[in-house]
Amino acid sequence: MMCMEITVNKSYSCEGLGLREIPDELPATTEILDFSFNVIPSLQNSTFSALKSLLYLDLTRCQISWVYEGAFHSNKQLKVIVLTGNLLMFLSDTAFTGLQSLRQLVLTQTGITSMSFIPMTNLDSLDTLNLGSNHISSLQLPPNFPTRNLKYLDFQMNNIRAIAAADVRVLQKTSNITLIFKGNDITYIEPGAFQSHFYSLDFGGCADIPEVLAGIQNSTAQTLWLGTFHGVGKEAHISPNVLQGLCNVSVKDLYLQLRHFKNLNADTFQCLTKLRKLDLTQTYISALPAGISGMNSLAELVLNANTFKHLCNISSASFPSLTHLHIKGNSQVLQLGSGCLEKLAKLQHLDLSKSHIESFNCCNKALSGLSSLRYLNLSHNIQLHLQDMLITDGANLELLDLAFTPLHINTEQGPFRNLHLLQVLNLSSSHIDTSIQHLFQGLENLMLLDLSQNNFESGIMPKDKLFQQLSNLEVLILSSCELTAIGSQAFHSLEKLRHVDLSHNKLIAFSTDAFSNLKSIYLNFAHNRIHVVPRDQLASLSGHCVINLSYNPLDCTCSNIGLITWYKQNLDKIEDPEGTRCSEPKLLAGAQLATISLSCGINTAGVIVVVLAILSCGVIFIWGARYFKLNYQQI
Secondary structure (H helix, E strand, O other): OOOEEEEEOOOOEEEOOOOOOOOOOOOOOOOOOOOOOOOEEEEEEOOOOOOOOOEEEEOOOOEEEEEEEOOOOOOOOOOEEEEOOOOOEEOOOOOOOOOOOOOOOEEOOOOOHHHHOOOOOOOOOOOOEOOOOOOOOOOOOOOOOOOOOOOOOOOOOOOOOOHHHHHHHHHHOOOOOOEEOOOOOEEEEEOOOOOOOEEEEEOOOOOOOOHHHHOOOOEEEEEEOOOOOOOOOOEEOOOOHHHHHHHHHHEEEEEEEOOEEOOOOOOHHHHOOOOOOEEOOEEEEEEEOOOOOOOOOOOOOOOOOOOOEEEHOOOOOHHHOEEEOOOOOOOOOOOOOOOOOOOOOOOEEEOOOOOOOEEEOOOOOOOOOOOOOOOOEOOOOOOEEOOOOOOOOOOOEEEEEEEOOOOEOOOOOOOOOOOOOOOOOOOOOOOOOOOOOOOOOOOOOOOEEOOOOOHHHHHEEOOOOOOOOOOOOOOOEEEOOOOEEEEEEEEOOOOOOOOOOOOOOOOOOOOOOOEEOOOOOOOEEEOOOOOOOOHHHHOOOOOOOEEEEEOOOOOOOOOHHHHHHHHHOOOOHEEHHOOOOEEEEEHHHHOEEHOOOOOOOOOOHHHHHHHHHHHHHHHHHHHHHHHHHHHHHHH
């Protein structure tokens, strides 16, 4: 079995071919080699000697147990080595000799129990070392541990329980490093063991948060992960004093997912005043205390998957600088109330999706004061009734997502008429009344409109004024709308339209008459009921047009010769040729359209009939001429 060439003379995949050696056929110019899931028990100094141009080498699960002296001595340009899933029994002290350019070394699931097992010689260029899912119980990083360029060090899912200052002192030479201890049951860190500037510190799943905070005191980090994850045996409770150690740590972004807050009060937040982002996803919170103060720097608050009953329960006035607020997947019915967010004048991004919201007068009062809002997600809720404009203060809104939320519109003017800057509107599966002529009033800057899974009267897209004001629309999605026909010139007002998705409908005709701009357009008619496409409907497609006719019951007889001929001549304009197949006649059913050859000229019998007809006409003409001449002479 041969390796697959991905890029000529440079990139090859030999994955899972059962090979026991590097194929001689691989050129010396090979730069990327995926040799995973083969069998190569040991690496010798001759194993890769012929591949001097290697930059990336993947040896995942190759049953490697032994790595001998100078195994990579010829690969001076090699930047990445992946040894995941090999049970390493021996690594020579000079195993990595010659690797002058090595940047990433991946040793996950290799059975390593001690850091002393890894030879550190010639790893000075290393920026990523991944040691996850091993059996390391003690760090004891050696003095020659490569720290000069190190940016990412991963110890997740090991057996580390205690960390002494001497074990990690060498890391004080690093700056802006990402250090991961996720999944280790750490119960003790010597106070002040980590005193450096980190980009990210991840202690996810560690039960004893006070011990962790004591160990990282006087350090700084852009991101600190103290959350946990499903399947951890111990209860991850947080009482008000648990986070006190954060007063001695400088952190910008704090993640506390799946921690269980008990007796939540204002004191819980007293050491969080310098945060830029706080993630409290699924922390069993039903309300934030009203007395929180000093959090003027907080720009992003994540409250997903909690149990709020009312939007006012989040005490938004305590976070006046918020630009991003996420309350997604609330497990209780979330009441919007009135003016609960009006103090958030800087809010730009609001996500209230999947929160069981039902509003009978949405959403002016609930979202008042949000004059800076640019992104609003109300998708996957129960239902919204719009009596007037959706949001009066939403003049700066650029993206509005109402997908899978039933909308009941009862207004004489368009509910989005003040959203003049809106660029993206998702109304997928919103049960919206598409017969409302003023539905898209005011949306002159809209670029993408998703109306998929909505229905049109009688299943017909008529020539009407529904899209008349959408002069800048570029993308229109009408998939799964039960459409049976499209009116002539239905989209002629959309002169900038370049992407139309009409897939999964019941259309029996492919027509380009409905579109005005056919120079560079994408038309998706997949999964419809189209049998025949007239040649004249295709002739106008020019430039960079692309069409998708896959999974239609296409007729592959002479009645459809126009499509078949055009198709073969314009394969660069076809999307999914694999799925574009014949349905009729039965002899050709399932055959790809590109493989069909039809002879639709006049056959031999037809030629004989035509010749006989011409001869007969000639005989009649001659006889008639003679008869006329004789009669004329007699006169």
